[in-house]
Structure formats: structure tokens, C-alpha cells
Amino acid sequence: MSPLRRFLYIAIAWISFTLGLIGVFLPLMPTTCFMLLAVWAASRGSPRFALWIREHPRFGPAVVAWEGERAIPRHAKWLAAGMLGVSILVLSLTVAVLWLKLALIVGLALLGAWILTRPEPALGR
Secondary structure, three states: OOHHHHHHHHHHHHHHHHHHHHHHHOOOOOOHHHHHHHHHHHHHHOHHHHHHHHHOOOOHHHHHHHHHHOOOOHHHHHHHHHHHHHHHHHHHHHOOOHHHHHHHHHHHHHHHHHHHOOOOOHHHO
């Protein structure tokens, strides 16, 4: 792999990790999806960084559950559903264009349904 390509993967991994870290403190900012992107990019650019994320006590279990089982822990499902519900409420009160409002609400509702129907990790049951 060229040094430039490796650098780009590492940059994507660090940016994604930082955004995921911000998501821990900002309710409407996702965490897990950014951590998954960070692990994917780090696996290509810095396997040591990817391993560190997988072994991290806060972020690792959700990443490992998704990679191994395509599973989402119950608490993450409920948190995601709650945040999607808040987002739908905000959209319904702030977006003026009806077709856009409906499209966004339907999209978020479908995303919520998809998240809630994912299995839970075997260790979390």
C-alpha cells in the first residue's frame, strides 16, 4: 500500500473516531456508526489502532458485536430509537416543505425499524 493511501485511511480513522467521541457528549450525534467507520479505515491503515478501538472498554463491545454478529446491544437500540423519535419531532415542527418533511420522517422511521429488528449480541442476552 502506498504511503499516501495509508495516510488517508489513518486520517479517515482518526476523524471518524473523533466524531464518534463527540457523539458521546452530543445527543444528536451518532457514536457507533463513526466507530465502525473508524475501525474499517484503521484496519486498512493502522491495524494497531483498529485493535485499540476493538478493545476499548466503552466503544469496543458494540463494534465487536456488529462485526461478529451484525448485532446491536439493547441499550443502543433504545437510545437510537429515542434519538430518532426526538429528531422526528424536531423535523415535524421545523421543516416547512411538506414532501421533504414526510420523506425525512419516513426515512428515519424506517431506519428506527431496521435498528430495532437487528439481533442482540449473544453475550448480552
